[in-house]
Amino acid sequence: NAGVTQTPKFQVLKTGQSMTLQCAQDMNHEYMSWYRQDPGMGLRLIHYSVGAGITDQGEVPNGYNVSRSTTEDFPLRLLSAAPSQTSVYFCASGAGASNEQFFGPGTRLTVL
Amino acid sequence: RKEVEQDPGPFNVPEGATVAFNCTYSNSASQSFFWYRQDCRKEPKLLMSVYSSGNEDGRFTAQLNRASQYISLLIRDSKLSDSATYLCVVAGKSTFGDGTTLTVKP
Numbered sequence: 224n225a226g227v228t229q230t231p232k233f234q235v236l237k238t239g240q241s242m243t244l245q246c247a248q249d250m251n252h253e254y255m256s257w258y259r260q261d262p263g264m265g266l267r268l269i270h271y272s273v274g275a276g277i278t279d280q281g282e283v284p285n286g287y288n289v290s291r292s293t294t295e296d297f298p299l300r301l302l303s304a305a306p307s308q309t310s311v312y313f314c315a316s317g318a319g320a321s322n323e324q325f326f327g328p329g330t331r332l333t334v335l
Numbered sequence: 336r337k338e339v340e341q342d343p344g345p346f347n348v349p350e351g352a353t354v355a356f357n358c359t360y361s362n363s364a365s366q367s368f369f370w371y372r373q374d375c376r377k378e379p380k381l382l383m384s385v386y387s388s389g390n391e392d393g394r395f396t397a398q399l400n401r402a403s404q405y406i407s408l409l410i411r412d413s414k415l416s417d418s419a420t421y422l423c424v425v426a427g428k429s430t431f432g433d434g435t436t437l438t439v440k441p
Binding site for chain 1: 341367369377379422424426428431432434
């Protein structure tokens with residue numbers, strides 16, 4: 224099993240560009256989530272999903288969209304990148320929100 | 336007030352020392368708690384779950400105090416390899432603390 228995979232590992236964008244961060248898991252987990260981690264800070268929840276077709280906002284959802292068309296995939300879309308979105312983005316999955324979460328290796332995003 | 340607050344740290348301890356971290360949470364209805372370890376901004380990995388009865392795994396002990404709404408992590412006989420950032424998590428709402436950085440020195 225690959226666990227949770229994320230692509231790309233690194234990305235540089237210009238202000239105003241859009242892009243999609245990919246996340247996939249092969250553990251048949253219903254719960255998936257996206258976090259961002261800024262230097263010296265913990266993880267902040269952006270969006271989460273409790274199953275295919277169901278998504279909801281986390282603590283810091285502005286500027287991001289998600290969809291969950293399959294159990295395996297949970298892409299995160301940046302609509303119009305801003306320098307404030309420079310961060311490390313982690314995707315995670317678990318059997319449920321109250322269970323252990325397994326994290327992907329992260330995407331390091333820089334917005335110029 | 337943040338939903339989850341951790342000891343700010345950093346903690347710098349010699350090898351062999353015992354060190355403890357605390358983490359307070361604001362939602363008294365919270366049911367599930369975890370400690371994760373994060374190395375050099377790599378992905379967090381589960382260290383241990385926190386049960387009402389406490390949980391021990393080798394040199395690591397996690398405790399839950401519902402009355403005072405905090406969880407703790409005790410590390411005995413610290414090793415150089417324990418140097419990392421430790422994150423407490425209140426599951427359900429997936430709320431992470433900001434992390435406590437531990438550096439174990441020779």
